[in-house]
Amino acid sequence: MEKKTESYEDLYAELESIIESLQSGELSLDDAVKKYETSIELIKKLEAHLLNAQNKITKIKANLK
Amino acid sequence: MDDLVLSVSDFVAVFNQTISFAYPNITIEGELESFRISKNKWVYFNLKDDHSSVKFFATVHQLPGPLEDGLLIRVRGVPFLHNLYGFSINVQFMQPVGEGSLKKAAQLLEAKLTKEGLFDEKRKRPIEYPPARVGLVTSVGSAAYHDFIKILGERWGGISIEVADVQVQGEIAPSQIIKALEYFNSEQDPVSVIVIIRGGGSADDLAAFNNELVTRAVATSRTPTLVAIGHEVDISLAEMAADKRGSTPTHAAEILSPDRRQLIKEFENIKTNIDELIKVSVIEREENLVLAKDHTNEAIMNLLGDMNQNLAQKAQLLAVLSPLSALKRGYAIIRQEQSIITSAKALKVDSVITTEFKDGQVISKINEIKLK
Numbered sequence: 001m002e003k004k005t006e007s008y009e010d011l012y013a014e015l016e017s018i019i020e021s022l023q024s025g026e027l028s029l030d031d032a033v034k035k036y037e038t039s040i041e042l043i044k045k046l047e048a049h050l051l052n053a054q055n056k057i058t059k060i061k062a063n064l065k
Numbered sequence: 066m067d068d069l070v071l072s073v074s075d076f077v078a079v080f081n082q083t084i085s086f087a088y089p090n091i092t093i094e095g096e097l098e099s100f101r102i103s104k105n106k107w108v109y110f111n112l113k114d115d116h117s118s119v120k121f122f123a124t125v126h127q128l129p130g131p132l133e134d135g136l137l138i139r140v141r142g143v144p145f146l147h148n149l150y151g152f153s154i155n156v157q158f159m160q161p162v163g164e165g166s167l168k169k170a171a172q173l174l175e176a177k178l179t180k181e182g183l184f185d186e187k188r189k190r191p192i193e194y195p196p197a198r199v200g201l202v203t204s205v206g207s208a209a210y211h212d213f214i215k216i217l218g219e220r221w222g223g224i225s226i227e228v229a230d231v232q233v234q235g236e237i238a239p240s241q242i243i244k245a246l247e248y249f250n251s252e253q254d255p256v257s258v259i260v261i262i263r264g265g266g267s268a269d270d271l272a273a274f275n276n277e278l279v280t281r282a283v284a285t286s287r288t289p290t291l292v293a294i295g296h297e298v299d300i301s302l303a304e305m306a307a308d309k310r311g312s313t314p315t316h317a318a319e320i321l322s323p324d325r326r327q328l329i330k331e332f333e334n335i336k337t338n339i340d341e342l343i344k345v346s347v348i349e350r351e352e353n354l355v356l357a358k359d360h361t362n363e364a365i366m367n368l369l370g371d372m373n374q375n376l377a378q379k380a381q382l383l384a385v386l387s388p389l390s391a392l393k394r395g396y397a398i399i400r401q402e403q404s405i406i407t408s409a410k411a412l413k414v415d416s417v418i419t420t421e422f423k424d425g426q427v428i429s430k431i432n433e434i435k436l437k
Contacts, residue, residue: 008223019335022342029350036343043332050325053222057214059205060229064244065237 008049015042077148084144093119093154094139094162100132108156112138123156129239130174130277137166141236158236164268171275175302178277183284184305190289192309195322196257198225200249200288202242205230209264209314216315221322227256233263238273243282250287258321259288261303262314265296274301283307293317392423409436 018039021027027035071079095112102108108123110132121140132138139162142154161170178184199217203210205228217224229245232238242261249259261283263274273279274294283290284306292304293311304310311317384390388398398421399406406412412431420427 015335019339019342022339022346025346027346029346032343032346036339039339040336043336047329047332050222050328055214055218055222055224055226057226057228060227060245060248062229062244062248064229064231064241064248 006045008046008053011042011046011049015039015046018042074148077146080146084146088144090141090143090157091154092139092141094137095119096134097132097136097138098134100134112140120151120153121156121159122153123159126278127156127159128277129160129272130170130275130280131177132161132170133173136161136169137163160236160272162269167268167272167275171302174275174277174280175305178280178284178302178306183280188284188308190308192289192291192321193257195221196224198227198256199321200245200252200256200259201226201228202231202245202249202259202261203228203263203314204233207233207264209233209262212264213260213262213314213318216318217321219326220318220324222325224322234266234270234273239276239279242273242279246282246286255288257289259286259290260317260321261290261292261294261307262311262317263294264314265299271295271299271301274303276303279303280306291317291320389423392421397422409434 018035022032022035022039093112095114098111098113098118100108100110102125106125108125108128110121110123111118112121113119121142122145138159140154140156140159142156142158144152145155146152161167175184182188201210201213203213210228214226217226227249229248231241231245233242246259246261249256261274263271271294274292280302283292283303289309290307291309291311292301292307293314293316294301294304295313297312297316300310309320311320392398400419400421401412401416406418412418412434414431414434416431418429418431420429
C-alpha cells in the first residue's frame with residue numbers, strides 16, 4: 001500500500017484525504033486506526049520536509065551591462 | 066594665433082576635438098525649458114538657470130518618461146558643435162532630480178501609463194505559492210538582498226533562487242534591471258516569479274523604479290512579477306506595474322511563501338484533531354457496546370420473568386391435578402405391590418393390598434370380590 005509519493009505537496013494531499021475520511025466517520029475501527037497511524041507518519045515526514053529543506057542560491061552569469 | 070585662419074568645417078572639427086578631449090562627458094543640472102519631441106524620435110530642450118540657457122539633443126529612448134518644462138533635470142552628455150545646427154549637448158543619460166521634480170515626473174508617467182491600462186487590476190496574474198524557482202533582481206551587496214534571503218530561508222525551503230546582481234540606483238540601474246528581466250524571460254525553463262527588490266532611499270535613489278522603460282519591462286514581463294521597493298510609504302510605478310507589490314523586501318519574502326514555523330504549529334493542531342477523531346470513534350463504539358449489553362440483559366431478564374410466571378402457572382395447575390389433592394378430599398389409592406389398582410377384576414381373594422389415605426396406609430387382605 002506504501003506509495004512512492006514523497007514531495008511535500010503529495011504528502012500533504014494524502015494527509016488531507018485521510019483527515020477527510022476520518023471526519024466522515026464511515027470507516028471501520030480497524031481502518032480508522034490504520035489511517036490514524038498513517039496520518040501521524042505523514043505529519044512526521046511533512047515536518048521533516050519543512051525543517052530540512054534549504055533554499056538554493058545561484059548567481060546568474062549573464063552580462064547585464 | 067592671429068595668423069591661424071580655419072575653414073568653417075575645420076573649425077567645427079577642431080572645436081569638437083578640443084572639447085571632447087577636455088570634457089569627454091559632462092554632467093549639467095538645470096531647469097527644463099522648450100522641451101519638445103520631433104517625429105516621435107528626436108528630443109530637443111534647453112536647460113537653464115538664472116543667467117544662462119544651453120541647448121540639448123536626445124533620442125526618445127533616453128527619456129526617463131514624459132517630462133515637462135519647469136522640471137529640474139540632470140543630464141550627462143557630450144558637448145558637440147553640429148556643422149549645420151550649431152552647439153548642443155548630446156544627451157547620454159538624463160533624469161529628473163530632487164523630490165519635487167521626481168514626483169512630478171512620476172505623476173506624468175503614471176497618468177500616461179494608466180491611460181494605456183498598464184496598471185489595470187485585470188492584468189495581474191497569480192504568483193505560484195510557494196514558487197519553485199525565483200529570479201531575483203537586486204544588488205547582492207544590499208541589506209534588501211540579505212533581508213529577503215534570510216526571511217525567505219526562515220519561512221520556506223527548497224526554493225531555487227537565481228540572482229541577477231544589478232545596480233539599483235544611478236545611471237546604469239534602469240538598463241541593468243531591464244536586461245535582468247529580459248534574461249529571466251528568455252530562459253528556456255522560466256522561473257516561477259521574478260522578484261525585484263530594493264531597500265529604502267531618497268527619491269533620487271529610487272528613480273530607476275519610476276523610469277518608463279523599467280516600468281514597461283515589468284508590465285510586459287511574461288513571467289509574473291513581484292516588486293518591492295523602498296519602505297512601506299514609497300510606491301513606485303514599477304511596483305504598480307507588477308503582478309504583486311511588496312511594501313518592503315522583507316514583505317516580499319513573506320508574500321512568496323508560507324511560514325514553516327506556522328505550519329508546524331498547525332500540524333500540532335491537526336494531530337490533536339485526529340487524536341480527537343479517533344477517541345470519539347472509539348468512545349462511540351464503547352457506548353454502543355454498553356448499550357448492546359444493557360439490551361441483552363434486559364431481554365434475558367424479560368425472558369426469565371416470563372418463564373417464571375409460566376412455571377408458577379404450571380405448578381398451580383399441577384397442584385390441582387395432583388392425586389394427592391384427591392386424597393385430601395377423602396379418596397384413597399389402592400396399590401398391590403406398587404401397582405395402582407383401578408379395577409376389582411385385577412384382584413384376587415387373599416391378595417394383600419395397600420390403601421393409601423392422606424394421613425397413612427392400611428394394609429389388608431381381600432376376603433371377597435363382587436364384580437358388577
